[in-house]
Amino acid sequence: MDSTQNFQPLLFGGDINVYSVARAFHEAYGVKSIAYGKYPSFPCHDSAIIDYRVCPDNENPEMFRENIQAVSREFSDRKVLLLGCGDSYVQLAAHCKDSLPGNVIAPYIDGALLDSLINKETFYQLCDQHGVDHPATFIYDKATGHNFTLPWGPPYIAKPADSVAYWACGDHSLAKVYICQSWEELLAALDHVYAAGYPGHMILQEFIPGDDSYMRVLTSYSDRNGRVTTMCLGHVLLEEHSPHGIGNHAVILTDRDEELERNIKRLLEALGYVGFSNFDIKYDSRDGKYKAFEINCRQGRSNYYVTGAGHNIAKMVVEDRVLERDLPFQMTQNRSLWRMVPRKVAFKFTPRKYHEEMRALIRAGADSHSLMYQGDNSLKRRLRVLKNHLGNIKRFDQYNKVPEE
Numbered sequence: 001m002d003s004t005q006n007f008q009p010l011l012f013g014g015d016i017n018v019y020s021v022a023r024a025f026h027e028a029y030g031v032k033s034i035a036y037g038k039y040p041s042f043p044c045h046d047s048a049i050i051d052y053r054v055c056p057d058n059e060n061p062e063m064f065r066e067n068i069q070a071v072s073r074e075f076s077d078r079k080v081l082l083l084g085c086g087d088s089y090v091q092l093a094a095h096c097k098d099s100l101p102g103n104v105i106a107p108y109i110d111g112a113l114l115d116s117l118i119n120k121e122t123f124y125q126l127c128d129q130h131g132v133d134h135p136a137t138f139i140y141d142k143a144t145g146h147n148f149t150l151p152w153g154p155p156y157i158a159k160p161a162d163s164v165a166y167w168a169c170g171d172h173s174l175a176k177v178y179i180c181q182s183w184e185e186l187l188a189a190l191d192h193v194y195a196a197g198y199p200g201h202m203i204l205q206e207f208i209p210g211d212d213s214y215m216r217v218l219t220s221y222s223d224r225n226g227r228v229t230t231m232c233l234g235h236v237l238l239e240e241h242s243p244h245g246i247g248n249h250a251v252i253l254t255d256r257d258e259e260l261e262r263n264i265k266r267l268l269e270a271l272g273y274v275g276f277s278n279f280d281i282k283y284d285s286r287d288g289k290y291k292a293f294e295i296n297c298r299q300g301r302s303n304y305y306v307t308g309a310g311h312n313i314a315k316m317v318v319e320d321r322v323l324e325r326d327l328p329f330q331m332t333q334n335r336s337l338w339r340m341v342p343r344k345v346a347f348k349f350t351p352r353k354y355h356e357e358m359r360a361l362i363r364a365g366a367d368s369h370s371l372m373y374q375g376d377n378s379l380k381r382r383l384r385v386l387k388n389h390l391g392n393i394k395r396f397d398q399y400n401k402v403p404e405e
Contacts, residue, residue, distance in 0.1 A: 007322045008075040009033040009314070010068065010104075011050075012058065012093075013085035016340065019043040020304035020370045021083060022050045024314035027307070027375070036067050042384050048376045064092045065100075072101035079322055082106040083298075087118055087164050090298045105321045107224070107275040114297050117271075120203045121161045123295055130267040133289045135282075136206040142194050146187050155207040156180040158189050162200040171196035176246050179207070208282045208291055211403065212239045213351050216257075216281040216290060217249060218264055219299060219306050221316040223327065226272040228265045230316055232306040232332040233257060237350040238341070241399040247280070249302040250396075251346045252338045253354065253361075254309045260290045261331060276313070278303070305338035308368030337361040338368050342389045345396050351403045 009025045011018045014037025022033040026049040034051045035044050036058050044052045057063045072080055082097075082104055084090035095111035108114065116122040127134045138150055139161070150156065158178040160166035166174065174196055180186035190202060208214070215236035222228050238251035264279060278300035280293040299306075299313055306313050309332050319325045337358055339346050347355060361367050371385050 005078075007031075007079040007081055007318060008071065010071050010080050010082050011035040011085055012064070012067075012083070012089035013037055014039060014041055014044045014052070015085065015301060016043060016370055017085040017299065017301040017303060019047065019050070020301075020307070021085060021299065021313065022047070023304065023370070023373055023376070024307045024312050025049075026373075028312045028314045029318070034071055042388065043371055046380065046384075048378060048381070049373075059088050059092070061092055061096070064089070065096055068100060068104060072104050076103065078103065080104045081317055081321065083317070084108075085298065085301075087296070087298070088167075090114065091118070091164055094297075107317060107321055109272070109274055109297070113271065113273075117295055117297055118164065119162050120159070120294055121201055124203075126267065126271070127292055130263070130270055132263050132267055132292050133284075134292045135208055135284075138204040140190065140202040140204050142199075150204060152206040154181055154183065154186075156183075156186045157203075157205040157207055158186060158193075159203050159205075160193070160198060160200060161203050165200050166193075166198050169197045172244075174198075175243050179246075208284045210283065210285060211351070213237050213354070214283045214285070215239065215249075216255070216260075216283065217252065217300060217302060217305075218261070218279040218281060219303060219313075220264065220268060220277045220279075221313070221320075222268055222273045222275060222277065223320045224274060224324075225326075226269060226274055228268050228329065229320070229327040230306075230311055230330050231261050231265065232309055232311055233261060234302070234305050234338070237354055238339075238346065238400075240395070242395055245395075248340075249300075249305075250339060250341045250392075251350055252302060252305040253357070254305065254332050254334065254336050254338075256331065256333070257290065258331075264292075276303075302338065302340070302370075304368060304370040305336075306332070308338045309336040310334060334366070335361060336366040336368070338370075340370055341392045341396065345392055348402060349396055349400045 018035050025031050025033050036053050036055050038058045040054050044050050084093045093106045094108040094114040097106035124134050178189040217234040219232045221230040233255045234252040235255040240248040276299040278296040281290050284291050
């Protein structure tokens with residue numbers, strides 16, 4: 001039996017992260033992924049490459065386990081590859097992986113280590129221990145109230161230390177990240193967060209100057225032995241700026257920085273990390289250093305930039321966990337362009353100095369868009385993608401600024 005017949009991908013979530021992973025599996029093996037999502041929503045619902053199953057109670061631990069067991073029984077003759085595509089699902093998988101059916105593979109670290117990493121407070125402590133730079137940081141506790149000072153001026157960055165607990169509040173008025181232009185605005189943001197019921201600490205940080213093009217994203221895969229086998233650095237050229245989408249990548253060029261990659265590799269291997277990891281990073285022109293913002297213990301929502309660069313993320317997991325092969329270490333060498341927006345938006349809102357290379361990559365066919373896939377190209381699908389394009393044009397015109405060049 002070959003690798004296209006002896007495994008079944010099982011994904012949790014319903015967003016572009018899920019779709020990009022399912023597309024990678026379909027491109028590499030022609031296999032249709034099963035995905036459990038909370039809502040019958042685009043881009044996964046009605047996709048030809050996903051068996052999408054709606055489960056509103058998807059994040060309940062017992063229901064999560066029941067869904068896994070159902071797929072395990074349905075494909076009892078195959079290995080079931082379990083991949084969470086959101087922090088809550090990854091956390092659930094890590095905590096129950098040792099008690100799952102024998103044919104289920106959950107490529108995650110232990111729950112206790114994962115809990116410490118996704119808590120930004122602990123993550124920054126680990127960065128300090130392993131020589132990974134990060135922005136100047138203050139840990140804020142609700143009990144502090146307004147009686148504190150910071151050793152830097154505005155703008156101030158405020159974000160939750162525990163993102164899972166933060167979004168579990170269910171308050172749609174909460175922002176992913178607060179960029180506060182004054183002290184008064186910072187205090188108001190903190191008051192709003194705690195009034196919504198968030199129980200954890202807030203991370204307050206110095207704002208690192210620079211537009212979206214100073215951002216980087218680093219995706220890594222660590223094998224079952226805790227050895228990093230793949231690293232792909234992305235130079236972010238454009239992000240979303242809408243309240244709920246702020247920081248979501250929209251345009252990425254693959255890039256290289258050996259020192260940064262070496263430092264992150266050392267951190268991951270010292271921790272005995274396994275599976276996908278995704279780092280949000282910003283270049284600080286004041287000291288020439290890359291500053292890590294956070295780690296996602298999973299592939300990021302922009303993960304197709306890795307597959308589009310020639311390193312199919314589905315193949316990494318199958319080769320490691322299904323075929324149990326020892327893979328050589330590889331870092332992305334070639335340049336490629338990934339985007340989640342129409343080309344019109346990509347060129348309008350990215351700095352002009354990158355446009356020549358962007359055009360060259362498009363002409364060379366080294367350009368990818370997560371949603372534009374010939375293997376999932378029905379008329380209904382094309383209309384939904386068109387609607388998504390139009391929505392992005394409107395949203396970026398509303399929230400993003402055209403670079404001043």
